[in-house]
Amino acid sequence: MEDIDLLELGSYTELQGGNISLPSGYSSILEPISRNIPHDKVLLNHRITSVRWKLKPCIPEEPEEDKEQESDDSDKTVVDINETQDINSDYIVIKCENGAIFHTRSVVCTLPLGVLQTESKLFSPSLPRNKQESLQRLLFGTVNKIYLVYQRPFLEANLSEILLLWNDDERNCKSKNLSECWYKKIYSFAKVSDTLLLAWISGEEAEYMESLSNETIAETCTMILRKFLNDPLIPNPKQCVCSRWKSDECTRGSYTAMRVGASQLDIADLAQPVCINTPTGLKPVIAFAGEHTHSNFYSTVHGAYLTGRTAAQLLVSHVFAEDTHNELTVECNDTDLSSWIQNMAL
Structure with a gap:
């Protein structure tokens, strides 16, 4: 208990009712959520080794020795982009351990807090300084x-x-x-x-x-x-x-807690997307989701679910608005899980 900030205990929102046991495990939740996603769009065994963002379109990648340098904009959530750059070009290059490479205009990062804390070189350039500081203030317990x-x-x-x-x-x-x-x-x-x-x-x-x-x-x-x-x-x-959550390289712990000196502002900082300033306005390139990005429901599955939907809806509203023939539509009942859970956080 000496590691937990007592002043922040009230920041967590406890839902009414008891815990729910899922006889079939979390697959019983994943199946209805993912049934509209084509199977060939879900790629397993693609462990990411680097996420290069804020790239200038059509310009070769920087030499290897420059990859660990901190961005000039490392203390900003919004970075500028030259007006001469094509705003519809890919800004992110993702490399995987198996050799696969993906080019994209935006990405949702759902890596656990423990991985973000230990894999500081995953992003190039580094994430904005305020995010790095918030990452280290929060506790990812086991x-x-x-x-x-x-x-x-x-x-x-x-x-x-x-x-x-x-x-x-x-x-x-x-x-x-x-x-x-x-x-x-x-x-x-x-x-x-x-x-x-x-x-x-x-x-x-x-x-x-x-x-x-x-x-x-x-x-x-x-x-x-x-x-x-x-x-x-x-x-x-x-x-x-x-279970061995701490030693698992894909988790590095179990869930988020408020370390002494941390606050909901740190979670809010982590939840903010990294955007670029284009001639047509702000454009999110890296959105963040996971239990560590919900200021009321951190450490919970429903917190992870809600932030995932929020991040996806953010990118849908920005990215697919520019490319209507690729518009993604998912039907969802207003009485579903997110609607009543979100009301509890208000």
């Missing part, structure tokens, strides 16, 4: 799940969750070595089914857990259960499956 699968039921039928409460002597590590006390950050074991338990762990301890084998984690969890249930016959799980 929360991991530990699933324990058992051969047979062993908990009482009326027991749904085991909450762990260590006394002060046991809870406080006598050394800074996480190997001796990482497991004391596990705060509960929830019964998903008679033979499946779910444990939660967060913070530095969750990051340390990611360096351990599943076998070591399973043995440690068994030790905890035997201790708190006072039963030396608690069986070992037949399988242990853990």
Whole structure:
């Protein structure tokens, strides 16, 4: 808790009602949202290595040694473009690890906050300075799940969750070595089914857990259960499956929180698109979306969904207005998820 800004706790909006369990996982949400998108337009295994923006059309790319230089406009969200440049030309070149290259006039960046914090050289030139500073002020924490699968039921039928409460002597590590006390950050074991338990762990301890084998984690969890249930016959799980969000290079953490010194203004800065100033007005070239760009619903799936729609609608209104024969139309009922969720944030 010492990492969280208490003054910003009220910035998060809690929706009414409880959590919703999706039996089929998030695919049950993705399917209706993406059913109108042609399958050949969704490209998997295209890990991006560089995003070169603010390029002058029809001019060869700069030499490799110039790629890491900061833009003269690195402290601006709006940059200027010469009037002689073709405003309908491609401004962005995206390169992928598999060798694929894409040229585009605009892009929606949905990279997680943790990736944006660690991959500073992904954009060339660098993102505007105010965005870089906001990126570093926000906290991208780590929360991991530990699933324990058992051969047979062993908990009482009326027991749904085991909450762990260590006394002060046991809870406080006598050394800074996480190997001796990482497991004391596990705060509960929830019964998903008679033979499946779910444990939660967060913070530095969750990051340390990611360096351990599943076998070591399973043995440690068994030790905890035997201790708190006072039963030396608690069986070992037949399988242990853990999430490892921090070490995953595509996430680098779980979700956004307000670090001490951060505020909603930092999220607002991240949400602002990077635009170019053309003779016909402002033109967004990089729009940003994700849970870290919603000032009320950060750390949530609905925050990511809403900002994704906002970014897409921004580009539709600017880009496709210039090219009507490629206009994209998606039918959407006014009573859908976004309409009532957005009202909660007002």
